[in-house]
Amino acid sequence: xxLRRLRVGDREPxxxxxxxxxxxxxxxxxxxxxxxxxxxxxTKRVLENFTGNVFTHGIAIxxxxxxxxxxxxxxxxxxxxxxxxxxxxxxxFRMVIVRWYWEKxxxxxxxxxxxxxxxxxxxxxxxxxxxxxxxxxxxxxxxAKPVHAKSGSIAALAGADGYVRIPRNQEGLNRGAPVxxxxxxIFECSEKRGSACRLSGGISPYPAAGRVxxxxxxxxxxxxxxxxxxxxQSVLQFLCHGRHCGHQRPYE
Numbered sequence: 424x425x426l427r428r429l430r431v432g433d434r435e436p437x438x439x440x441x442x443x444x445x446x447x448x449x450x451x452x453x454x455x456x457x458x459x460x461x462x463x464x465x466t467k468r469v470l471e472n473f474t475g476n477v478f479t480h481g482i483a484i485x486x487x488x489x490x491x492x493x494x495x496x497x498x499x500x501x502x503x504x505x506x507x508x509x510x511x512x513x514x515x516f517r518m519v520i521v522r523w524y525w526e527k528x529x530x531x532x533x534x535x536x537x538x539x540x541x542x543x544x545x546x547x548x549x550x551x552x553x554x555x556x557x558x559x560x561x562x563x564x565x566x567a568k569p570v571h572a573k574s575g576s577i578a579a580l581a582g583a584d585g586y587v588r589i590p591r592n593q594e595g596l597n598r599g600a601p602v603x604x605x606x607x608x609i610f611e612c613s614e615k616r617g618s619a620c621r622l623s624g625g626i627s628p629y630p631a632a633g634r635v636x637x638x639x640x641x642x643x644x645x646x647x648x649x650x651x652x653x654x655x656q657s658v659l660q661f662l663c664h665g666r667h668c669g670h671q672r673p674y675e
Contacts, residue, residue: 433463442473449522456507458489466504474502482519483591484551486511486574502546503669508574512587514553517607519613535603538565540587553590555583556604567604583607594624 426449431441438457443450457466458480470493471478477493488511491504503520506510525532538558546552556567567587572579585606589596596602 431458433465435465435469435668438465438469439473442469442502444501446495446500449500450472451524452500452502453516454504455489455512456505458504458506460489463611468501470504473498480504480517481548484515484518484553485547486553487518497638504590505575510555510572510580511579513580514608517605518553522675533606535605536565536585536634536651538567538602538604539563540596540600540602541568542600543564543595543598544569544589546589548594550591552589554587554589555607556585556587556602556665557578558584559668565604566604568655569630573673 427445429441429445431437438454441452442452454466457464467477467480474493474495474497477491479490479492481488482490486508489504489506491500493504494500495502501523507513509647510562522532524530536558538556544554546554555570555572557570559566559568561615570579570583585604587596587602587604592606594670
């Protein structure tokens with residue numbers, strides 16, 4: 424269950440206090456933003472001072488490179504400093520936090536969809552690339568159409584059904600190449616008698632549990648009560664919150 428949501432300014436003492444309070448009764452703490460190397464990016468310093476156990480700052484992936492991971496031995500709390508850009512934050516949440524939760528809880532991951540890429544795509548050698556795509560059903564199966572946008576675009580994130588992972592040692596993809604598409608945010612919710620819920624638009628055979636509108640993160644809403652779903656909803660609230668779409672607190 425999500426215990427609390429806090430909005431903290433770019434002040435190191437305030438961030439430290441918020442993390443200290445949350446660690447006392449939390450298994451996982453998610454911090455959105457402040458993970459890069461700017462003058463006001465204090466997350467790494469706060470986690471170093473609080474835990475003494477930051478085991479990574481920077482992952483060879485695009486988007487999402489400045490992700491920070493730490494573990495507090497005193498309270499046995501996992502702490503993740505996610506990037507501030509919506510697309511990067513959501514992808515790293517899905518690839519790191521959700522996957523870790525699945526492994527620890529024994530839940531099965533959904534298999535990816537087999538598709539063909541619709542156009543030539545270049546990638547950043549030296550870093551794995553996560554390419555958001557829109558899945559289009561055709562007579563031969565699925566075509567994956569890249570969604571071209573910067574990692575700060577929450578509207579582009581809403582328009583993607585999933586993502587393709589391009590290995591760090593690969594130059595890119597040629598049109599028609601076979602790819603595996605990992606569906607963006609679909610969870611099997613065993614919290615309510617095995618029912619499933621859908622947090623975004625896409626090709627899931629499961630009906631959305633709730634939907635209010637079509638812009639920005641508004642379309643991401645459901646009410647199944649699953650733990651991961653509550654966490655995801657909280658992250659979305661941090662990312663949107665009127666800053667990227669003009670809505671006011673769309674998840675309350």
